[in-house]
Amino acid sequence: MDLSYGQEYEDFRNEVRAFLDANWPPKESATDGKSLGDIANEFREKAVDHGYLLRNIPKKYGGCEQSPDSMKAAVITEEFRKVHAPQSFGGIGPMMLVPTLLERGEEWQKEKFVAKSVRGEYQWCQGYSEPGSGSDLASLKTRADLVGDEWVINGQKIWTTTAREADFMFCLCRTEPDAPKHGGISYLLIPMDQPGIEVRPLKQMTGGADFNEVFLTDAKTPKDWIVGKRGEGWLVSRTTLKHERNGIGGAGRNDVMLAGLVSLATNAVRNGKPAIEDAEVRRQLVFIEGYMKSHEYSSFYQLTRDVNGKEPGRLGLMNKIVGTNISHHVARFALDLLGDGGLLDPSADDRSLGRVPGEARQWVTQYMYSLGIAVAGGTANIQRNVVGERGLGLPRDTFANADRSAKQ
Amino acid sequence: MNFDLSEEQELLQETVKQLLANELPATHLREIFEGDTGHDPALWKGLVEMGIAGLIVPEEYGGADLELLDLAVCAEALGWGGAPGPFFGHSVACIALELAGSEAQKKSWLPRLATGDAVGTFAFGEAGGLWNPSEWTLVGGDTLTGVKLNVPTASLADLLVVGVAGGGLVLVERSASGISVEDMQGVDRSRRIDSVTFENTPCEAMPGDLAAANRVRDAALILLAADAFAAASKLVDMCVEYAKTREQFGVTIGHFQGLKHQLANMAIDIEPSRALYWYAAHAFDHIPEESERSAALAKSHISDRAMEIGRDSVEAHGGIGFTWECDVQLWFKRAMFDRAFLGTPSLHRDRIAQMSDW
Numbered sequence: 001m002d003l004s005y006g007q008e009y010e011d012f013r014n015e016v017r018a019f020l021d022a023n024w025p026p027k028e029s030a031t032d033g034k035s036l037g038d039i040a041n042e043f044r045e046k047a048v049d050h051g052y053l054l055r056n057i058p059k060k061y062g063g064c065e066q067s068p069d070s071m072k073a074a075v076i077t078e079e080f081r082k083v084h085a086p087q088s089f090g091g092i093g094p095m096m097l098v099p100t101l102l103e104r105g106e107e108w109q110k111e112k113f114v115a116k117s118v119r120g121e122y123q124w125c126q127g128y129s130e131p132g133s134g135s136d137l138a139s140l141k142t143r144a145d146l147v148g149d150e151w152v153i154n155g156q157k158i159w160t161t162t163a164r165e166a167d168f169m170f171c172l173c174r175t176e177p178d179a180p181k182h183g184g185i186s187y188l189l190i191p192m193d194q195p196g197i198e199v200r201p202l203k204q205m206t207g208g209a210d211f212n213e214v215f216l217t218d219a220k221t222p223k224d225w226i227v228g229k230r231g232e233g234w235l236v237s238r239t240t241l242k243h244e245r246n247g248i249g250g251a252g253r254n255d256v257m258l259a260g261l262v263s264l265a266t267n268a269v270r271n272g273k274p275a276i277e278d279a280e281v282r283r284q285l286v287f288i289e290g291y292m293k294s295h296e297y298s299s300f301y302q303l304t305r306d307v308n309g310k311e312p313g314r315l316g317l318m319n320k321i322v323g324t325n326i327s328h329h330v331a332r333f334a335l336d337l338l339g340d341g342g343l344l345d346p347s348a349d350d351r352s353l354g355r356v357p358g359e360a361r362q363w364v365t366q367y368m369y370s371l372g373i374a375v376a377g378g379t380a381n382i383q384r385n386v387v388g389e390r391g392l393g394l395p396r397d398t399f400a401n402a403d404r405s406a407k408q
Numbered sequence: 409m410n411f412d413l414s415e416e417q418e419l420l421q422e423t424v425k426q427l428l429a430n431e432l433p434a435t436h437l438r439e440i441f442e443g444d445t446g447h448d449p450a451l452w453k454g455l456v457e458m459g460i461a462g463l464i465v466p467e468e469y470g471g472a473d474l475e476l477l478d479l480a481v482c483a484e485a486l487g488w489g490g491a492p493g494p495f496f497g498h499s500v501a502c503i504a505l506e507l508a509g510s511e512a513q514k515k516s517w518l519p520r521l522a523t524g525d526a527v528g529t530f531a532f533g534e535a536g537g538l539w540n541p542s543e544w545t546l547v548g549g550d551t552l553t554g555v556k557l558n559v560p561t562a563s564l565a566d567l568l569v570v571g572v573a574g575g576g577l578v579l580v581e582r583s584a585s586g587i588s589v590e591d592m593q594g595v596d597r598s599r600r601i602d603s604v605t606f607e608n609t610p611c612e613a614m615p616g617d618l619a620a621a622n623r624v625r626d627a628a629l630i631l632l633a634a635d636a637f638a639a640a641s642k643l644v645d646m647c648v649e650y651a652k653t654r655e656q657f658g659v660t661i662g663h664f665q666g667l668k669h670q671l672a673n674m675a676i677d678i679e680p681s682r683a684l685y686w687y688a689a690h691a692f693d694h695i696p697e698e699s700e701r702s703a704a705l706a707k708s709h710i711s712d713r714a715m716e717i718g719r720d721s722v723e724a725h726g727g728i729g730f731t732w733e734c735d736v737q738l739w740f741k742r743a744m745f746d747r748a749f750l751g752t753p754s755l756h757r758d759r760i761a762q763m764s765d766w
Contacts, residue, residue: 001410001411001412001413001414001477001686001690001694002409002410003409003410003411003690003694003695004409005409006409009409071409074409262766265766266766276766279758279761282757282758282761282764283754283757283758283761285761285764285766286705286708286757286760286761286764287709287757289705289760290681290684290705290708290709290712291680291709293684293687293705293709294680294681294683294684294709295680297411297680297683297684297686297687298679298680298682298683300409300411300683300687301411301412301683301686303409303411304409304410304411304412305412307409308412314675314679315679315680318675318676318679318680321676322676322680325676381665381669383672384668384669384672384673384676385665385668385669385672387672387675387676388662388668388669388671388672389668391672391675392644392648392671392672392675393648393652394648394651394652394662394663394668394671395652395659395660395662395663397663397665
């Protein structure tokens with residue numbers, strides 16, 4: 001074992017640091033009269049030119065096309081984070097649609113969408129879940145019929161993050177009503193700005209509205225805005241879900257969350273003394289740290305396996321639920337430390353999941369959100385099925401089996 | 409960055425597992441477990457021939473000079489197979505000699521320990537749950553008079569490393585005068601614990617100080633963590649096998665989501681913690697500033713997880729899981745040993761909190 005990155009990567013780290021020293025934060029003379037967004041974007045372009053951002057995007061689609069190197073990627077993320085430099089645009093387009101298009105899309109689709117999506121010029125939302133189709137996603141009913149040169153789409157999508165801001169939706173629709181369940185679905189790209197689409201904010205328990213319902217009534221999209229062939233949408237969507245699961249379980253925020261808990265315990269009072277001096281509180285912090293460190297070191301292991309082209313074993317199926325379990329431990333203990341603060345409603349400014357919580361009302365939001373992330377991207381119970389069936393080799397669920405046998 | 413076992417380490421682990429699969433079928437393990445001594449000399453001999461006894465003994469004393477991580481991955485393999493006998497006490501005694509012994513003491517004992525010609529153990533525990541070197545009260549000197557408790561496999565040992573007041577360590581030969589060893593009837597019948605009473609027993613002080621004794625304790629904590637990881641993993645495996653074969657309502661019970669989710673939760677709880685004991689073992693040799701804290705974290709976290717998984721395993725098996733006849737109890741009791749030995753998780757969490765910057 002060797003936990004250092006080794007000379008090659010330390011040299012690379014110095015290179016990245018030198019780049020950041022020269023370019024972030026930018027000199028004041030270079031930022032006169034520019035918006036923060038423009039300043040960040042100018043920096044991003046330089047970082048792409050140097051091979052630090054959009055590494056896995058081919059040059060012709062606006063990336064810098066570096067050979068995959070998880071260690072370099074980790075070094076870049078670490079160094080950029082240290083100086084709070086802008087990283088690649090996140091969000092559902094770059095994280096989920098773009099990898100799917102690169103793997104499955106037509107050439108013209110990549111040319112049209114990738115460069116603008118990874119630069120945040122095109123915003124996307126995901127049309128997967130429906131009111132009656134959650135964990136059993138493949139039972140979805142939203143229907144697309146080919147009429148002339150257009151798909152005509154009717155149905156309803158739900159839990160649609162960023163639907164209000166999005167320019168396009170990538171959407172699963174039933175196009176082959178006579179085909180078996182999984183084989184009747186297609187993966188369509190749909191412009192959001194049209195009369196056939198109505199977006200209604202969906203208020204969540206924090207009082208904020210990070211999700212939406214999307215009603216499609218004779219919504220239209222061109223015939224060739226389909227990724228993969230007709231009826232292949234289910235397979236295409238698997239590419240995308242895999243990316244979402246990888247994104248959610250990361251161990252990166254653990255350190256800051258633990259520091260947030262320590263800060264909360266320092267300010268909270270127990271038995272007339274700072275809670276941080278209470279033996280039970282101290283034990284609980286260590287208890288949570290045991291889970292966090294296990295997760296963090298397991299990510300070192302998975303990174304090593306990845307670099308060496310080896311599978312991580314059943315651990316690789318657990319990242320999401322391990323991460324959300326930790327979030328739950330953190331939030332539950334925070335609520336305990338808050339005491340009376342747990343009676344308070346999330347503050348009006350903090351009803352969404354954002355930075356590490358500070359005051360009581362932000363922790364209340366955090367608590368509620370820890371429930372939300374356990375559901376998003378495949379509920380915890382579905383994750384348990386995955387671990388049980390694919391990880392432990394337990395028999396597949398009888399009912400789901402009956403459905404899938406038709407597909408496979 | 410390379411956080412994975414080397415090919416040599418994987419091979420070592422696989423070889424130990426294979427030996428146990430051949431030499432220690434469940435029926436034989438049970439005979440030893442239920443027997444008078446909790447020991448199978450032939451099995452120990454087989455392990456010694458593989459080099460287990462001198463794995464981390466320096467080369468100049470006839471050992472293989474490997475690191476604590478190598479020893480810990482062996483501990484995992486042995487725990488998985490449910491290996492009975494002196495491995496744990498013997499390994500810690502070797503580490504103590506290396507870290508705290510004089511040149512003469514090393515020369516005198518390590519070559520014999522490395523070849524298995526002599527067996528060692530360590531006597532740290534005292535009444536009142538006093539495990540930590542700074543808490544020891546037994547007075548050292550030229551002779552010892554007093555009692556040590558929870559000494560692993562003392563009846564099999566030729567040499568005892570005994571902790572004394574002030575955090576010092578002394579060597580006592582099992583054949584010395586005034587020693588009586590009594591089986592404490594420990595819960596884990598595969599790793600017996602004894603009380604050892606000294607009365608004017610001659611002993612020989614080791615030059616190592618409190619810091620050395622603390623290092624020895626940390627090594628022992630990591631070996632316990634590795635064993636607890638193995639016990640928990642083995643229990644998960646046994647439950648999965650049972651779920652695949654036991655039928656109710658006309659299907660194997662693994663079909664039922666209630667059980668499937670319980671088993672998934674058990675695996676999710678234990679699987680990531682392998683990296684925690686790896687890290688602690690690696691830190692022991694390579695990251696001195698994190699060594700003490702990592703060892704305590706691995707022991708407290710993993711042994712706690714293992715006990716919970718033990719509970720779940722009984723539940724997952726139904727009535728049979730509560731019986732003496734079912735093998736769940738063998739690994740459940742291993743987990744009990746690993747959790748309580750050298751102090752329960754809360755004791756170590758208190759220590760970790762003390763070592764933290766908050």
